[in-house]
Amino acid sequence: MKRKDVFFTGLMLFALFFGAGNLIFPPYLGMEAGKAVWPAIFGFVVTGVSLPILSVAAIALAKDGVQSIGNYVHPLFSLCFSITVYLAIGPFFGIPRGASVTYEMGIKPFFNGNGGALSLLLFTIIFFAIVYWLSLNPSKLVDRIGEILTPILLLSIAVLCVAGIIRLQNPLQTPAEKYASAPFFKGFMEGYLTMDTIAALAFGIVVVNALKDRGVHQQSAMVKATIQAGLIAGTGLALVYIATALLGAKMSINGPFANGGDLLSNAAALLFGSGGKLLLGVIVALACLTTCIGLTAACAQYFHEITPNISYKAYVTIITIFSLVVSNLGLNQLISLSVPVLTMIYPLAIVLVVMSFFHRFYKGSAKTYGMALLFTAVFSVYDGLNAFGVETKWLEPLLSWAPFFSVGLGWVVPAIIGAIIGFVLDNIALKQHKTA
Known part of the structure; x- marks a missing residue:
């Protein structure tokens, strides 16, 4: 397999991982951690980067994705756990959250924060129409995401973060109470909210199928190419997490901010004026769109495999419509509902993945x-x-x-x-x- 194909597969995987949570949680962590930003973001990277890449590698080693790993316990556990994972990262939380974050950070600022329920509904209809169209042919994901959308996303993030780190000379603040005593462990827990370790259980099979479409069929070659793509994606994620956390730490003196999205919006406006809204809008739209496409494709592929009588296209339709409805609940409601569920699922996913090695x-x-x-x-x-x-x-x-x-x-x-x-x-x- 050509190195170029592995590289763009890695960029695709980065874009699939880098969605709503990856964008809004690291800068808020940086703001709250202040002087303790380095141990906190290191803990975040462990759950936000290392564990997801291990999960992708575990899927490549298995024959049938997350279901194979779950079968080590019991077929019934495997089925229940797999369905729970796909529903949590897909239409219940992950996909709707991506649309909500895009609206809150990429669209609402242009209405001066006054966008209502109707504008959210109209936006989500357009958003999910694009997700639907781009998810219909999963074999094109590397071409559409890895080669086109990801480079634009990375360039946009680099412009915002580099400008912030260079131009903002504010001293780092005293850590908030929850980061004062054990910043590494708090950062580790915050990494749960990205959903990447359980998302990796779904994305792993997307990567495997993408590599198969490029002629990789031998198990050893598949594992090697998957790990290489994972390292490329992991490097990108770690750099972005560190950069956005440092940006958040330097912006803390300008706060308080309600969430990471609010912080990034203010940082973009402070650094680039009105053009900052547009820059942040591009970053958010690309980050969340690529993740939602990947999650939709992964969920549709999985449910089609366990119920072949229902077509892949039908599942894409069901997932996008359901996600559209859920996304109109609003970002804060989605986050408050997803945190307890992720807190329950994440440790099980981590133990299962680690034990599989x-x-x-x-x-x-x-x-x-x-x-x-x-x-x-x-x-x-x-x-x-x-x-x-x-x-x-x-x-x-x-x-x-x-x-x-x-x-x-x-x-x-x-x-x-x-x-x-x-x-x-x-x-x-x-x-x-x-x-x-």
Whole structure:
């Protein structure tokens, strides 16, 4: 395979990843972290870059994408988990959020912030008409996104961030309370909100299919090309996250800002005047459009595979119409609904992906996978219920023993303990079977 094809596949993957959350969360993190911006953004990069690239590699190693990885646990778990992942990153949260962010940051500023429900509806109709058209032929995604849209996106982001870092000489502020004691772990948790680790479980198959369309069919060549494309995408993401976080840190003195979108809007206006609105509009539109196209294509491909009697085109139609309706709920409502769900799903996805790389070590033991995920689920469901506002204080004495519990990562050590218990139980059962 030509290096050019791998390079543009990597750019396509970058654009698929780089959507609404990737644009609005790093600058807000930078604003709140202030002097602690470096450890905070490093934690963000771990969940926002490293884990998604590992997920893409895991999909390339598997035969049938996320469903194959889930089958290590149980076919029923695989089906339920896969559907949950695709619905969460697709029509329920990921795709509508992309349209809402585009409107809030790219369109609404031209109405001086006074755009109403009708203007949002009209915009989303146009937005999803474009998404629908460009999603109908997934084999053209590399050409349309990797070779055309991504370079424009990267150039636009570079202009905004470089100008901000050079021209804004404001001193960094004292970190906000939540970044004062454990900025790395807080940044790690903020990386959940990009949805990229679970999105990678869907995008992985898009990359694999794109490489197949370019003549890559051998498993070893596929894994190598996928990892190379992932590294290209990961490098781009890390650079953009660091740059936008630094921009946010330098803009904090001009705040407060309601969210990362508000911060970037003010930064663009401060740096480029009225032309800044146009620049930011281009960045937001390209970032969110490319991600929504990729998510629509990935979801439609998956659901078509599990129900072949319904065509890919029909699923594209269903997903775009449903996403259009949900996107009109508004950005704040979508974020408030998505955070608890992501808090529950993310740890399970991380454990499943990481364990798939050590599959041979425990010979694919279903008990090892199952116990690790069970222990993880106890803590991730607790954190998710907390995020929903459900009263869970009575559970704290039972769970607070876990390291990192106070920073929302209490599931890490229990996942390891669960895997060890499952591995031991499987070996005991195997020995009993041999002696029987």
